[in-house]
Amino acid sequence: MFTVNELALESDTPAHVVRYYLRIGLIQPAAQQENGYRLFTSNDASRLRFIRMAKHLGFTLNEIKQITQHAELGESPCDDVRKIIQHRIHENRAKIEEMMNLQERMEQALEQWDLMPDGIPDGNSVCHLIESVEGSEGHCHTET
Amino acid sequence: MFTVNELALESDTPAHVVRYYLRIGLIQPAAQQENGYRLFTSNDASRLRFIRMAKHLGFTLNEIKQITQHAELGESPCDDVRKIIQHRIHENRAKIEEMMNLQERMEQALEQWDLMPDGIPDGNSVCHLIESVEGSEGHCHTET
DNA sequence: CTACAACCTGTGCGTTACACACAGGTCAAG
DNA sequence: CTTGACCTGTGTGTAACGCACAGGTTGTAG
Numbered sequence: 001m002f003t004v005n006e007l008a009l010e011s012d013t014p015a016h017v018v019r020y021y022l023r024i025g026l027i028q029p030a031a032q033q034e035n036g037y038r039l040f041t042s043n044d045a046s047r048l049r050f051i052r053m054a055k056h057l058g059f060t061l062n063e064i065k066q067i068t069q070h071a072e073l074g075e076s077p078c079d080d081v082r083k084i085i086q087h088r089i090h091e092n093r094a095k096i097e098e099m100m101n102l103q104e105r106m107e108q109a110l111e112q113w114d115l116m117p118d119g120i121p122d123g124n125s126v127c128h129l130i131e132s133v134e135g136s137e138g139h140c141h142t143e144t
Numbered sequence: 145m146f147t148v149n150e151l152a153l154e155s156d157t158p159a160h161v162v163r164y165y166l167r168i169g170l171i172q173p174a175a176q177q178e179n180g181y182r183l184f185t186s187n188d189a190s191r192l193r194f195i196r197m198a199k200h201l202g203f204t205l206n207e208i209k210q211i212t213q214h215a216e217l218g219e220s221p222c223d224d225v226r227k228i229i230q231h232r233i234h235e236n237r238a239k240i241e242e243m244m245n246l247q248e249r250m251e252q253a254l255e256q257w258d259l260m261p262d263g264i265p266d267g268n269s270v271c272h273l274i275e276s277v278e279g280s281e282g283h284c285h286t287e288t
Numbered sequence: 289c290t291a292c293a294a295c296c297t298g299t300g301c302g303t304t305a306c307a308c309a310c311a312g313g314t315c316a317a318g
Numbered sequence: 319c320t321t322g323a324c325c326t327g328t329g330t331g332t333a334a335c336g337c338a339c340a341g342g343t344t345g346t347a348g
Contacts, residue, residue: 005296019298020335035342037297043267050270057253057277058246061334067274071265078262078273082254089250092243099240102202106233109201110226118222121215123187126194129222130211133201149325163327164306179313181326205305290348297342303335313326318319 001031001039011048018048026051026065058088109133145175145183155192162192170195170209202232253277 004022008015021027022038027047029038047068054064063084070077112132119128148166152159165171166182171191173182191212198208207228214221256276263272 050275053277054274057274058250068270071270074265076262076264077271081271081273082257085250085254089247089254092247096240096243096247099236103233103236103240106202106229106236110229110233113226118220120220121218126212126215127221127225129225130198130201131194133197
């Protein structure tokens with residue numbers, strides 16, 4: 001039987017993360033001491049390791065919860081797992097593209113600003129650097 | 145004098161976003177009707193357009209708040225603006241890299257899983273697909 | 289046996305930038 | 319006056335923790 005701290009060490013997870021997973025019901029204590037301390041088995045440690053693996057693969061905690069609940073009922077979560085990853089691959093690709101666009105916008109701005117002096121704000125302008133950036137009228141919104 | 149909705153149209157911002165900005169004090173109403181409705185001037189509209197520009201460039205709402213507060217006091221925010229963008233460029237580069245690593249992990253996993261059948265979970269295993277993924281013991285943590 | 293310090297415990301709140309819901313208010317048409 | 323469409327402010331929920339706090343536990347010294 002491990003305490004929270006021991007479970008954290010055993011599963012290579014920060015203790016406060018273990019507590020968070022407990023809070024949201026992603027893991028449950030196997031037992032409880034009289035003073036309220038939660039106790040765990042080595043089974044919980046491997047469960048926790050599974051959770052970290054899934055997170056490392058991009059699954060959200062909610063998805064992991066679904067998966068473990070399915071597994072607990074004896075149903076195979078594999079089909080959902082494949083679908084989720086496929087969806088996440090698309091999602092992530094879009095996000096990366098958006099962040100690369102942002103990156104370019106920022107780099108272009110910084111370069112452009114190199115030739116511009118600092119300015120004192122007046123009633124019309126808050127920061128002429130930011131206001132000088134072009135292309136702010138074309139907002140692209142890509143949904144999931 | 146505009147209402148929230150009119151200000152939203154004028155500044156090309158969703159109305160619920162305008163309300164959010166009001167809530168966090170990023171913008172303030174110029175006046176108030178007797179029924180509690182908030183009223184704005186065209187000055188507020190251009191302020192809001194500035195906020196959208198800054199967001200488009202990657203500034204957080206907190207940073208924008210700082211910038212506008214500086215500007216309101218007559219101090220030039222330009223120096224901070226340059227520093228923030230420089231910092232954000234580094235930050236974003238790291239994030240993009242991390243997301244590309246994740247992308248590769250996901251794609252490799254999906255490919256690898258193509259040859260694997262679905263499995264029924266037992267006590268030892270939750271989902272053998274996820275558990276089969278290699279390299280889960282080497283966690284990389286890149287800080288800002 | 290007691291005093292004290294170091295550490296560990298559960299839990300409440302703060303974070304980002306909205307999205308949604310809800311009860312009530314406003315305005316034009318009939 | 320009533321109906322319906324729309325608009326208003328505000329409370330709450332989101333993801334995944336990070337931090338802080340008051341109290342409990344454990345080890346060591348005296």
